[in-house]
Amino acid sequence: MNVEAARKTFASAVQATEHFDVLIVGAGISGIGSAYHLTKQLPGTSFVILETQETFGGTWWTHKYPGIRSDSDLHTFGYSFKPWVGPPIATAAEILSYMGEVIEENDLAKHIRYKHRILKANWSSKTNLWTIEAERTDSGEPVKITANFLWMCQGYYRHSEGFTPEWEGMADFEGRIAHPQAWPDDIELDGKQVVVIGSGATAATLIPNIADTCAHVTMLQRSPTFFRLGRNAIELAEELRRLQVKEEWIHEIVRRKILFEQDAFTRRCLAEPEQVKKELIGQIAAVLGPDYDVGTHFTPRYRPWRQRIAFVPDADLFHSVKDGKASVVTDEIERFVENGILLKSGRTLPADIIVTATGFNLSILGDIAFVIDGEPLDFADTVTYRGMMFTGIPNMAWVFGYFRASWTLRTDLVAEFVIRLLSHMKKKGVRKVMPALRPEDHNMPLLSWIDPENFNPNYLMRDMHRLPRRGDKPEWQHSQDYWAEKDQFPAIDLDDKAFVYS
Numbered sequence: 001m002n003v004e005a006a007r008k009t010f011a012s013a014v015q016a017t018e019h020f021d022v023l024i025v026g027a028g029i030s031g032i033g034s035a036y037h038l039t040k041q042l043p044g045t046s047f048v049i050l051e052t053q054e055t056f057g058g059t060w061w062t063h064k065y066p067g068i069r070s071d072s073d074l075h076t077f078g079y080s081f082k083p084w085v086g087p088p089i090a091t092a093a094e095i096l097s098y099m100g101e102v103i104e105e106n107d108l109a110k111h112i113r114y115k116h117r118i119l120k121a122n123w124s125s126k127t128n129l130w131t132i133e134a135e136r137t138d139s140g141e142p143v144k145i146t147a148n149f150l151w152m153c154q155g156y157y158r159h160s161e162g163f164t165p166e167w168e169g170m171a172d173f174e175g176r177i178a179h180p181q182a183w184p185d186d187i188e189l190d191g192k193q194v195v196v197i198g199s200g201a202t203a204a205t206l207i208p209n210i211a212d213t214c215a216h217v218t219m220l221q222r223s224p225t226f227f228r229l230g231r232n233a234i235e236l237a238e239e240l241r242r243l244q245v246k247e248e249w250i251h252e253i254v255r256r257k258i259l260f261e262q263d264a265f266t267r268r269c270l271a272e273p274e275q276v277k278k279e280l281i282g283q284i285a286a287v288l289g290p291d292y293d294v295g296t297h298f299t300p301r302y303r304p305w306r307q308r309i310a311f312v313p314d315a316d317l318f319h320s321v322k323d324g325k326a327s328v329v330t331d332e333i334e335r336f337v338e339n340g341i342l343l344k345s346g347r348t349l350p351a352d353i354i355v356t357a358t359g360f361n362l363s364i365l366g367d368i369a370f371v372i373d374g375e376p377l378d379f380a381d382t383v384t385y386r387g388m389m390f391t392g393i394p395n396m397a398w399v400f401g402y403f404r405a406s407w408t409l410r411t412d413l414v415a416e417f418v419i420r421l422l423s424h425m426k427k428k429g430v431r432k433v434m435p436a437l438r439p440e441d442h443n444m445p446l447l448s449w450i451d452p453e454n455f456n457p458n459y460l461m462r463d464m465h466r467l468p469r470r471g472d473k474p475e476w477q478h479s480q481d482y483w484a485e486k487d488q489f490p491a492i493d494l495d496d497k498a499f500v501y502s
């Protein structure tokens, strides 16, 4: 059933409405982490998690392509409260198992309702409640729930389909086209010529994991990407384990070490980008040898850290290239042809299978239609309060993690803020909170949500006009800076005039 049809079915259905203090959207790593903090820090709060998919995991359930793994370490991508005991770069299966343990150990399963897709969120200032309209994805049955507070943990991209550009001649191609986000169960790679379009973390993961099976795999990129190479192990963790230090301590110590080093690395990227660039490319050149054209294929045109830098454990991608099982072509697509891809250079890349590792479709607020007191919400009309709340949207917080550090670090910080806010509202005896520009903010220039000079991945650039705006003061910016926010968030004055209570 499409979203519009489902909304109509919903409207005609009459049924009882359940109520919860908090409704969490999504059972990915953010939703489960937020639920954990809520149960520990505000016990007694009634809440429900609604999740479209049939189980928890979000990103780690959706993606099933060969080799699917994290590109940041699990000491910081994992939760602060649950030690990560495996190698730092983890497979999706390992992350799902870790999340499953968190759910079990904290008795969270009873709060989660799977196969519930939220279609509409309707705020009423008369009742100070959100009314959530959802549908059961198995039966189409409409579900209606009211909640005081909406905790948006829906991630940032549409899980149902990835982004595939339209290339001329796609229909002429006689082979198979697959997107990594919807990896087909029945795809036969044995002895096939495979072209992977893209050079981000997904391509870098997929290629070494299929290179042994295919006849050959080619990474076709328009322009190169930065990578970091290293062993999939943390020496300090290994040493502490040898010393039989408790896993809780190892987790905390290794987190601190990683965060310290990431901070230093980020600063170096800003202070001496050319030197960092040389070092990153030097790591690749050291694997591929002096005869490889690193200048053409692995020398990006942008500064390090303007896009996320994927970590390549044990340099597996580069070993596949060195062994001749994979190769890299840096060129542009002219059109698809019957037997492959015709490039702008005039060369044809033969292919039996083309994998479009071309990214995501941004999903703004989980594709939920928001209505505030009868008016449809245009998210682009709002101004972000530190990337967590928005002017004109009451009783709602949004979890959007870090790009340059692990996403989950921000899940923990936002959770701490939301819990403080909910407790503050209880103490004040108020039922509504909404960020609003203060008198001193009214002449503030309003800019795009993220500064493209600072960070500019394509999926954000394509949809920047649909996202909230930012001002020129820290309160009204989404800084993407963990090292600033970890001190700023706990110090936020909840009685600041930026919060309007009633």
Ligand SMILES: Cc1cc2nc3c(=O)[nH]c(=O)nc-3n(C[C@H](O)[C@H](O)[C@H](O)COP(=O)(O)OP(=O)(O)OC[C@H]3O[C@@H](n4cnc5c(N)ncnc54)[C@H](O)[C@@H]3O)c2cc1C
Pocket: 025, 026, 027, 028, 029, 030, 031, 050, 051, 052, 053, 057, 058, 059, 060, 063, 069, 070, 071, 072, 073, 077, 116, 117, 118, 119, 153, 154, 155, 156, 157, 159, 202, 365, 366, 367, 368, 399, 401, 402, 405, 406, 407, 408
């Ligand atoms: C392949 C891949 C690898 C990545 N690796 C890393 C990494 O190593 N490190 C890192 O920091 N980040 C990584 N990221 C970014 C990653 O998406 C986040 O780090 C993190 O997993 C996001 O978690 P989340 O819970 O916020 O969102 P998601 O994982 O996207 O989960 C959101 C959930 O909300 C549900 N949902 C959405 N809308 C609705 C609705 N309307 N109704 C009901 N349910 C809804 C979805 O079904 C989904 O299950 C990666 C992303 C991808 C795609």
